[in-house]
Amino acid sequence: MEVLKNVFVHSKADFFTNHIQGFGNIDVNWENVITLKVNDYLSANFFTQLIYDDDIKFDIVDAEGQSTGSQGPRTQFRESFNVGLMHRF
Numbered sequence: 707m708e709v710l711k712n713v714f715v716h717s718k719a720d721f722f723t724n725h726i727q728g729f730g731n732i733d734v735n736w737e738n739v740i741t742l743k744v745n746d747y748l749s750a751n752f753f754t755q756l757i758y759d760d761d762i763k764f765d766i767v768d769a770e771g772q773s774t775g776s777q778g779p780r781t782q783f784r785e786s787f788n789v790g791l792m793h794r795f
Contacts, residue, residue, distance in 0.1 A: 712743040712744075713743075714740070715740050715741075717736075717737070717738045719735070720735040721733070733761075734759075735757055736755070736757075737753070737755045738755075746792070747791055748789070748790070748791060750789045751788050751790075752788075753786040753787075753788070754785045755783070755784045756781065756783050757781070757782040757784075758781045759779065762780075763777035764777060764779070765777055
């Protein structure tokens with residue numbers, strides 16, 4: 707979808723559950739891309755991804771950052787900003 711002139715937004719969300727094991731626990735994968743075309747030679751994009759998977763366990767830490775010895779699911783977030791030069795020949 708073009709939100710402004712030469713600024714495009716694409717969003718995709720996947721929600722799924724394991725029907726054999728742990729039915730009802732929803733896993734989430736949500737991706738967003740914002741693409742900006744500055745001019746004929748320069749473009750930029752901003753990418754974010756949010757993941758929640760009940761099967762991936764992380765160490766649980768206390769307020770001081772020390773491990774409590776137990777594990778549990780956590781939300782993961784990733785972002786990336788890219789700038790590119792284009793040349794056609």
